[in-house]
Amino acid sequence: MRTFSPLWLLLASQLLVGCESLHFPWEKGAATVIPGTGTVEAPQQAGEGAQCPEPVEVVCAEPEVKVVERVIERRFEKVVEVPVAKDRLVLGAVETVSIEPGGLLFESVIDTGSATSTLGVQELKRFERDGKEWVRLKLAAPDDGSEADATTVELPIKRHIRVVRPGFESQRRPVVEMSLTVGDITHMVEVNLTDSSSSKYPMRVGRNFLKDAAVVDVSRRNVQGEPSTPSNK
Structure with a gap:
């Protein structure tokens, strides 16, 4: 049986996952193969040609509405008996x-x-x-x-x-x-x-x-x- 070199395996995996650029093992930040799964994990790199993250939909929370109940306290007059002068x-x-x-x-x-x-x-x-x-x-x-x-x-x-x-x-x-x-x-x-x-x-x-x-x-x-x-x- 004919065996394939690791380089050909890396190139094939890059094509399968649809990467925009190819990375070689000797390059910094090269893609790595997860053993036992056959999955190639490409590192996140800054700069031109890096894979962009998928957009995430951000849903803003509804503002919390506080209902303020205004209570008017009724004050009742107090009847106070005032002593009257004896000469009146x-x-x-x-x-x-x-x-x-x-x-x-x-x-x-x-x-x-x-x-x-x-x-x-x-x-x-x-x-x-x-x-x-x-x-x-x-x-x-x-x-x-x-x-x-x-x-x-x-x-x-x-x-x-x-x-x-x-x-x-x-x-x-x-x-x-x-x-x-x-x-x-x-x-x-x-x-x-x-x-x-x-x-x-x-x-x-x-x-x-x-x-x-x-x-x-x-x-x-x-x-x-x-x-x-x-x-x-």
């Missing part, structure tokens, strides 16, 4: 008020949002006396009913104020001094007059009476009861 009245949202002159009792709104107190009357007429401007007004408690039971009062006008309310025309109201009594406290305060008595509460007690005299608990009504007027104290 505690008033509810509505109290009975005695008005002088006139001697009438009115269920009145305690209005901390108004600087001055307000009184709605049945009739309001301005006139002049001794060179000064006065006002004639008729007072009747809501439960008294007819105009015949109204009390006529005349008072000097101290000044005027202009009241502007959304949706209404501005009003120029006269301001007089009246004595108001709530509970055991009587104060002489300024009261602005309006020609309107249709409201259920024609009297609104403002801050000029409450200042340094009372505190208001809007969750209560008629805390003080019927006032002690100066005539029956």
Whole structure:
């Protein structure tokens, strides 16, 4: 049997594996035959004519999406009981008020949002006396009913104020001094007059009476009861 030299075996193996260049055993980086398998392993060489690696498909991972849940913490107000000074009245949202002159009792709104107190009357007429401007007004408690039971009062006008309310025309109201009594406290305060008595509460007690005299608990009504007027104290 004819034998083949190792060189011919190397050339044949190079052709079988499809190499682009031939390498000889005495060259650096020559191909080697794996014993027992007949497979020729060609080394990786840099430079022109080297076998290029097969392209590998690279798949980029999907970006991780983080869902952030925003939680709004609701804070609840804490009710704190504040001690009230002993020399101040505690008033509810509505109290009975005695008005002088006139001697009438009115269920009145305690209005901390108004600087001055307000009184709605049945009739309001301005006139002049001794060179000064006065006002004639008729007072009747809501439960008294007819105009015949109204009390006529005349008072000097101290000044005027202009009241502007959304949706209404501005009003120029006269301001007089009246004595108001709530509970055991009587104060002489300024009261602005309006020609309107249709409201259920024609009297609104403002801050000029409450200042340094009372505190208001809007969750209560008629805390003080019927006032002690100066005539029956």
